[in-house]
Amino acid sequence: MNVRRSAWTTCLGIVFTAVMLFPVYWMLNVSLTRPADMRQDPPNLVPLHPTFAGYQAVLRDQMPYLGNSLLIGLGTVLLTLVVAAPAGYSLSKLRPPGGRSLTFVLLMAQMIPGIIMAMGFYSIFLNLGVINTWWGLVVADSTLAVPFGVLIFTAFMSGIPDELMGAAKMDGAGSWRTFWHIVIPISRNPIVTVSLFAFLWAWSDFIFASTLNSGGARQPITLGIYRYIGNNNQEWNSIMATAVVASIPAALLLVVAQRYVAAGVTAGAVKD
Amino acid sequence: MAMTINGTQAASRAGTRVSAREGRRWHGRALGLAYLAPVLIYLVAFYAYPLYRNVELSLRDYTVRSFVSGDAPFIGLDNFREVFSDPTFVPAVVHTAVFTVASITFQYVIGFALAIFFNRNFRLSATLRALFLVPWLLPLIVSASTWSWMLNSESGVVNSALGAFGVPQVNWLTSPTWSLVAVIIANIWIGIPFNLVILYSGLQNIPGDVLEVAALDGAGGWKTFRHITFPLLKPVSAIVLLLGFVYTLKVFDIIWIMTRGGPASSSTTLSTWSYQLGFGSLLPHFGAAAAVGNILIVVALFFGLLYIRYERDREAR
Numbered sequence: 041m042n043v044r045r046s047a048w049t050t051c052l053g054i055v056f057t058a059v060m061l062f063p064v065y066w067m068l069n070v071s072l073t074r075p076a077d078m079r080q081d082p083p084n085l086v087p088l089h090p091t092f093a094g095y096q097a098v099l100r101d102q103m104p105y106l107g108n109s110l111l112i113g114l115g116t117v118l119l120t121l122v123v124a125a126p127a128g129y130s131l132s133k134l135r136p137p138g139g140r141s142l143t144f145v146l147l148m149a150q151m152i153p154g155i156i157m158a159m160g161f162y163s164i165f166l167n168l169g170v171i172n173t174w175w176g177l178v179v180a181d182s183t184l185a186v187p188f189g190v191l192i193f194t195a196f197m198s199g200i201p202d203e204l205m206g207a208a209k210m211d212g213a214g215s216w217r218t219f220w221h222i223v224i225p226i227s228r229n230p231i232v233t234v235s236l237f238a239f240l241w242a243w244s245d246f247i248f249a250s251t252l253n254s255g256g257a258r259q260p261i262t263l264g265i266y267r268y269i270g271n272n273n274q275e276w277n278s279i280m281a282t283a284v285v286a287s288i289p290a291a292l293l294l295v296v297a298q299r300y301v302a303a304g305v306t307a308g309a310v311k312d
Numbered sequence: 313m314a315m316t317i318n319g320t321q322a323a324s325r326a327g328t329r330v331s332a333r334e335g336r337r338w339h340g341r342a343l344g345l346a347y348l349a350p351v352l353i354y355l356v357a358f359y360a361y362p363l364y365r366n367v368e369l370s371l372r373d374y375t376v377r378s379f380v381s382g383d384a385p386f387i388g389l390d391n392f393r394e395v396f397s398d399p400t401f402v403p404a405v406v407h408t409a410v411f412t413v414a415s416i417t418f419q420y421v422i423g424f425a426l427a428i429f430f431n432r433n434f435r436l437s438a439t440l441r442a443l444f445l446v447p448w449l450l451p452l453i454v455s456a457s458t459w460s461w462m463l464n465s466e467s468g469v470v471n472s473a474l475g476a477f478g479v480p481q482v483n484w485l486t487s488p489t490w491s492l493v494a495v496i497i498a499n500i501w502i503g504i505p506f507n508l509v510i511l512y513s514g515l516q517n518i519p520g521d522v523l524e525v526a527a528l529d530g531a532g533g534w535k536t537f538r539h540i541t542f543p544l545l546k547p548v549s550a551i552v553l554l555l556g557f558v559y560t561l562k563v564f565d566i567i568w569i570m571t572r573g574g575p576a577s578s579s580t581t582l583s584t585w586s587y588q589l590g591f592g593s594l595l596p597h598f599g600a601a602a603a604v605g606n607i608l609i610v611v612a613l614f615f616g617l618l619y620i621r622y623e624r625d626r627e628a629r
Contacts, residue, residue, distance in 0.1 A: 049434040056426065057440045063501065064446055066469060067458045082472045127351035136344025142351075144620065149359055151616035153562040155586045156605040160362025162590075163369055163598070166379060183358055190351060215343050244451035246565045251591055262453045266569070269457055276461050283454040290449035298442050 071280035078276055094281030102282050105264030108174060109243050112260055115178035116242035117235045120185040124234060128193020129219050133205060146187040157183055158251040165252055172256030180248040185238035196230040197223060233300045236293055243289050261286050369602035379598060391599040400577050400585060408581040411496055416556040418500045423507025431515045448505035456569035459498040460485060488578035491571045495579050499566050507552055514548030547626055554619035561612050582608045
């Protein structure tokens with residue numbers, strides 16, 4: 041009886057998940073549909089005549105954009121870690137003056153709408169003549185991840201036992217050596233979490249890219265897709281194929297680092 | 313920075329025992345600040361300064377030329393006056409409110425129902441729950457373009473499914489009646505995972521025996537929910553709703569990519585209007601765009617403060 045009920049619940053769960061993920065399936069389906077079948081009514085629920093023409097178009101048109109996004113994503117990860125990890129160490133272990141106010145500022149910083157930051161950066165970048173540079177976009181994208189990163193590092197590092205740090209001090213290790221040789225190596229989890237989210241947010245960013253880098257030589261994939269939608273309005277199988285390829289990092293993240301993802305969603309929202 | 317630290321060390325070595333302790337404390341604080349320096353510089357340069365520039369933009373009369381030369385005349389609150397008297401202002405505020413409230417209401421209700429469902433811990437529940445995160449992880453441009461095609465008037469799968477039930481063609485993205493509904497639907501889909509995950513972790517924190525006792529007392533599903541689950545999850549619900557509010561106010565990508573705020577401003581919110589003014593046309597109105605942005609930030613930070621105060625109070629208890 042109980043077993044049967046559980047099996048029934050599982051079936052229901054699968055149905056819910058299928059409904060939820062239908063748009064993702066549809067993206068895959070359309071990416072494999074021939075342009076000739078695209079306007080069919082009713083649409084084919086499965087690609088009866090699958091074509092990879094859309095993906096060939098991706099290889100032809102979108103590779104530079106994908107490479108740029110990779111570069112911008114990795115740059116953002118690096119900048120975020122360099123800024124956030126020492127700050128987390130300080131806030132959790134060194135009790136700096138004004139630490140509580142800083143935590144408050146970081147929480148508020150996460151709530152600033154992107155369009156406002158984009159406008160501010162636009163006017164600054166224009167004056168400095170660094171508009172349309174890939175590294176300018178790295179700086180802007182990192183603002184999406186730095187407050188989150190500091191909060192994650194602080195939360196994790198406060199859990200490192202003080203005895204461990206004390207022992208290092210007894211051995212004559214200075215604060216830098218303690219940080220670099222003890223704190224950083226055991227902070228693998230927050231480093232992975234922060235890196236994953238910093239990369240994903242930079243990879244997904246559209247508003248900074250479209251305001252700060254829309255005329256640059258190294259534009260990210262989000263602009264590649266946006267241009268695609270604008271230019272060849274009809275080639276939906278190429279657009280959806282690009283969308284599928286652009287989703288790969290998110291998919292990898294879910295497969296490789298599921299527990300970190302769940303940790304990232306809940307972090308900063310629920311503290312206990 | 314290293315120099316000040318060495319200086320402190322020297323000072324504490326030279327002093328008496330009392331001042332040595334003082335020195336150590338000072339040393340500790342200086343050290344704390346040294347590790348904090350990168351993030352402090354970062355926050356000033358890449359948060360405070362852009363925000364300051366934004367305020368400045370909204371108080372000056374910027375054109376493309378004066379934007380570069382930087383000699384735009386100061387005009388006080390004229391930009392704000394212009395924005396308030398713009399015929400788009402009231403609709404944009406109303407759309408922002410409808411978009412936000414409708415999105416978080418549905419996200420919360422659906423997310424809560426799913427959280428209760430997944431709390432039963434059946435086979436495969438962990439895997440399925442993980443798959444529910446997908447919409448939240450996808451780049452917004454991917455979700456937005458997929459929904460655009462699904463909601464396409466002639467060839468979209470949504471209209472085709474509705475057509476099977478005899479519903480005539482709905483112009484989701486091209487009619488002023490439906491465009492706001494269309495972007496709300498897409499946004500609900502994206503926000504469900506966040507609500508599900510946080511409410512689920514809240515449910516996991518309710519001790520199992522509380523629910524067992526309720527079941528023994530003969531309380532049915534709805535009764536248990538109304539009198540036990542829901543009240544116990546009130547703090548978590550408040551967090552989800554307040555954060556959801558702040559996050560939803562910010563939404564720009566989805567709306568801009570699906571409808572560009574149109575047709576005829578029918579899905580324009582404060583975010584998309586600000587972008588439209590600053591970047592969406594050949595004749596940018598940077599001052600007005602910044603003014604709209606500053607109105608938006610005041611609302612967002614108000615609810616942000618509510619959230620932080622709520623969290624603090626809860627921690628204090």
